[in-house]
Amino acid sequence: MARKGLKHVERHLTEEERAxxxxxxxxxxxxxxxxxxxxxxxxxPGIPSTIHxxxxxHGLTWYALAKRAGITNQATIRAIEQGKDVKLSDLQxxxxxxxxxxxxxxxxx
Numbered sequence: 001m002a003r004k005g006l007k008h009v010e011r012h013l014t015e016e017e018r019a020x021x022x023x024x025x026x027x028x029x030x031x032x033x034x035x036x037x038x039x040x041x042x043x044x045p046g047i048p049s050t051i052h053x054x055x056x057x058h059g060l061t062w063y064a065l066a067k068r069a070g071i072t073n074q075a076t077i078r079a080i081e082q083g084k085d086v087k088l089s090d091l092q093x094x095x096x097x098x099x100x101x102x103x104x105x106x107x108x109x
Contacts, residue, residue: 010064010067010068012058012059013059018059044082044083046083047080047083047091047102048080048081048082048083050100051077051080051081051094051095051098051100052081054098054099054100055077055081055098058098061074062074062075062077062078065077065094065097065098068097069090069093069094069096069097070093070097071090071093071094076090076094077094080094
């Protein structure tokens with residue numbers, strides 16, 4: 001018997017859906033509050049922060065952005081947003097998928 005793979009549908013959420021999800025998250029946090037002192041660390045300034053903001057502005061998850069960029073592992077997106085070392089080719093693919101362009105500029109000392 002052949003296994004059928006799940007079909008992944010990528011679509012943008014409507015404002016109504018975003019508001020509904022936000023209400024659900026708020027209710028879940030009220031019911032089960034996170035542990036004290038444990039929070040997701042913010043993205044590092046510069047490229048990681050820009051990639052994170054652009055991804056959220058497009059309403060994409062790490063997985064959806066990885067698929068759109070042609071990257072096989074969503075952990076690469078997380079690594080970029082955390083400022084870890086990644087391949088330049090992966091970073092270029094992610095930037096392109098978000099409508100961004102990487103440029104080299106002269107460093108001013």
